[in-house]
Amino acid sequence: MLIFEYFYKGDYVWLDLKTGQEFEVPIGAVVKLCDSGQIQVLDDEGNEHWISPQNATNIKPMHPTSIHGVEDMIRLGDLNEAGILRNLLIRYREKLIYVSSTAKTGGICLFKLSGESGAGKTESTKLILQFLAAISGQHSWIEQQVLEANPILEAFGNAKTIRNDNSSRFGKYIDIHFNKRGAIEGAKIEQYLLEKSRVCRQAHDERNYHVFYCMLKGMTAEEKKKLGLSKATDFTYLTMGNCTMCDGRDDMKEYSNIRSAMKVLMFTDKENWEISKLLAAILHMGNIRYEARTYDNLDACEVVRSPHLTTAATLLEVVSKDLMNCMTSRTLITRGETVSTPLSMEQALDVRDAFVKGIYGRLFVWIVEKINAAIYKPTSSQPKALRRSIGLLDIFGFENFTVNSFEQLCINFANENLQQFFVRHVFKLEQEEYNLEHINWQHIEFTDNQDALDMIAIKPMNIISLIDEESRFPKGTDTTMLNKLNFQHKLNTYYIPPKNNHETQFGIQHFAGVVYYETRGFLEKNRDTLYGDIIQLVHSSKNKFIKQIFQADVAMGAETRKRSPTLSSQFKRSLELLMRTLSVCQPFFVRCIKPNEYKKPMLFDRELCVRQLRYSGMMETIRIRRAGYPIRYTFVEFVDRYRVLMPGVKPAYKQEDLRGTCQRIAEAVLGRDDDWKMGKTKIFLKDHHDMLLEIERDKAITDKVILIQKVVRGFKDRSNFLKMRKSAVLIQKLWRGYQCRKNYGAMRAGFSRLQALVRSRKLCASYNVARQRITGFQGRCRGFLVRRAFRHRLWAVITIQAYTRGMIARRLYKRLKGEYRRRLEAEKMRLAEETKLRNQMSAKRAKAEAERKHQERLAKLAKEDAEQEKKEKEEARRKKEMVEQMEKARLEPVNDSDLVDKMFGFLGTTTSFPGQEGQAPAGFEDLERTHRELEEEDLDEALPLPEDDEEEDLSEYKFAKYAATYFQGTTTHTYVRRPLKQPLLFHDDEGDQLAALAVWITVLRFMGDLPEPKYHTAISDGSEKIPVMTKIYETLGKKTYKRELQALQGEGETPHADGHKKNSVRHKLVSLTLKKKSKITEEVTKRLNDGEHGLHGNSMLEDRPTSNLEKLHFIIGNGILRPGLSLSRSGSGLGNIPEGRYLQVHRDPQLIVS
């Protein structure tokens, strides 16, 4: 229960399910729930577990370093399998696959890479190589060569296996040499134990070496033909594993890579071809078939006839017959005599495979030597120890297959050695560290595998030497060898003898586990020699290359060959050499761990990883460290981490006596007598010390955290409150201010209104007074003026009256005077007559007669007077009437239209139709004359008008000359009575062209040369009352529509076409006439539509008669004021046109237009 209270939600723990499986280790987990008596945890693999109080021991707290992983695993607090595994898992998930567990540098370094097949050793080697090349940064040729060695080695030494698509089937040690400046100056490659058997046999789903497949894919058809090659599936040696393709590998591309790498490493084309020949020969040999025979009761065989044998012989440049003999029989030398015995089919197959393996193995060795020749520059004088070099050892790791053969024994032996070295090295490092820190070191004891090594290869009668001995013994077989091993080692704990006599396996307890070895074929493989016949055959070959790779074998005699070193002794020797190199190096061990067996990304197989960790010997290291004081902190680290446990301790950088402080802290927390040690720079602790310190630290920090939280929260709340109070005050302030301002505003408005009222009343009163006074004053003034005027008028009336009366009186007087005179004269005449008549008649009668005549005359006079009076009266009435009429006319408005009609009435109208015009009107006859002659001249192109800016003096132009120069087409200066086809002058703007044509039509109508349209809309909307200029500008704003005009022109050319056409033309004229209506809405709509629908826009040519005034508006508007047509545009103006032609100009609107 107690431990339960210790966990909180979110804590990390180690969960040990205690299933007892071999590779089971505690798994990391996080606490999800912990309140219901049970604890629920979620482990790293996403599984949930409930832990009841009985199983409380299943969970343990996790060290902080294990929670998020560390780069250097030495820092792991939980330095055990579980801790390492979890660290690997975290790093793997974060794709940070490289972690370290020691870090030291030295003069000569060696990286030893180990791990299972497919774990990434070779890839890591390549990465390290690339890294070294990159940091040496020279991009030198030698660097390139070193890097290019890899593709070649991989082509010949790597193959697809079930575990790895690019599995190295040989061990490799690359020693890279650096010069003083750190640049790569050379390298040397050593190879170990190429798996030669792969050339002849592959397990299911595996392939032969890459180079064969690459060659078959990459060679040209011609090359292949020369070598008799075809597809990979045609060759037995390439199809044993039933697999010729490898996903993710492009054999064709690889082949070109290999070829280019070979070029870089100075393989000549000839050498390359020779290599190909040998490889092809191997493939052909593989296709040789045998048939079993029996000769003289001896098992024998024959080669089945096929082209493969001959092709192989040709490629090896040996006699085909010799090759066949070699493959089917063996020569024995008994007592100085050579005897040829046939081989059984089984033996024959072995011989063939041995030959093939021999060729391939030697070829591989030769290639490595060739590469070394290119990249290795022996540094003469310097001893090896002084050389700056980095070695990379990529060797197969410890492996345990279902069937393990002789090579496996060698490999595991090598790994045993390396493990031993590794453990000792780590042990040595530990020891060094304790010594450096002056710590008394008695506790550490470590288990090494010296005993196993002794048994395998060191002590007398060891396993390797027994195998060797048996190999040299002519009658030795695998069984006799096994018996000897049993006899010698059956009591050894590291040796596991076969369970019974029939079994051919024995086992060895390696550091990483038990491995059983199958003894069949051991001796054969160990001998690694070829029969004399084959050597003889090679000797007979004309192929220099094959002779070269077999040089050593050919050189030695048959006897020496028998005593030549066995494979195991060769391997042992190179291993010893390697170990010697290792011992003088600063070694770094790179352990490659394979996350899963399926070549899959992001799949972490815990069991597989634990197994690899154990086999890699990581746990040995851990054991060594745990035996001592696994936890160590430098004083600085310790003080900084645990100073919280002792109040008042300053940070490390402020401390003077760090060691003392550490000691004080440790004594206080751990107790003086407990088993912890102070070194010189570090403090050494046991696991439980660290745990205790961590718990205490956690507690102390929690306390501090709570304190900080308390203070921070108090501070936060206080400052929050202050902020809120400040804000409230601010809001109040603003609100109150706003209120006051609002009230004040209202009051001020009220006062203003009051003031205004008062002032207005005052003003009103004073105004009224002033008004009264002024009206009074006005009244008087007016009265005065009226009176004065009255008086004046009175005076005038009186005067007029006086004069008039005078005049009347005088007139009367004059009449009366005249009357009197006439009467007087008549009296005189009567008297004279009376006197005259008295002579003739009686006085009385004379008197009466004179009286009668006198009366007659008087009547006549009276009549005359009455007539005169009547005449005068009539005259006066007429005058009065006239005055009245004039007065009336003065008040009436002037009618523009009538005025114009009156003015231009002399032009009259004509009924003649366009083209049928009669004689020119009076005064224009002279223009008719030249008309006919000039029409003949075809002036297609009129000259353009001079540009505005060209100051051409037009005054020199006669009108005729001007017209000839500038008028377009055939038009001359003479007046024509029909619509023009094109404007007289050239215009860019289409609108201008149309306007010019419309103007001409209007002029023709104005002049009466073109009939008015008959259609009568008879709309009288009082448009006459619109001011002239308004109309003119309206006309200017109109658009003249091309289509309508063209129709009109058509009418002009073919007058009296059929009726309906004319009707439509007439209808279209509507659009070309001055606007009659000017209703705003209509106008606006039209302008908006601005196109087809605006036909009524220009109503000058509308289908109705127009008044002269309207026509004049149109002519002025378009012909004179329109910017494109106006006279001012030409820059000449009317003034420039000859005076005498003005009338003509006037009659030719096109010129005006220009």
Ligand SMILES: Nc1ncnc2c1ncn2[C@@H]1O[C@H](COP(=O)(O)OP(=O)(O)O)[C@@H](O)[C@H]1O
């Ligand atoms: N660092 C790495 N990054 C990505 N893939 C890798 C890495 N190391 C190894 N591999 C993959 O694993 C395969 C086997 O690696 P390899 O180095 O050939 O194994 P080994 O030499 O240990 O047998 C490679 O072909 C590659 O696909």
Ligand SMILES: [Mg+2]
């Ligand atoms: Mg490899």
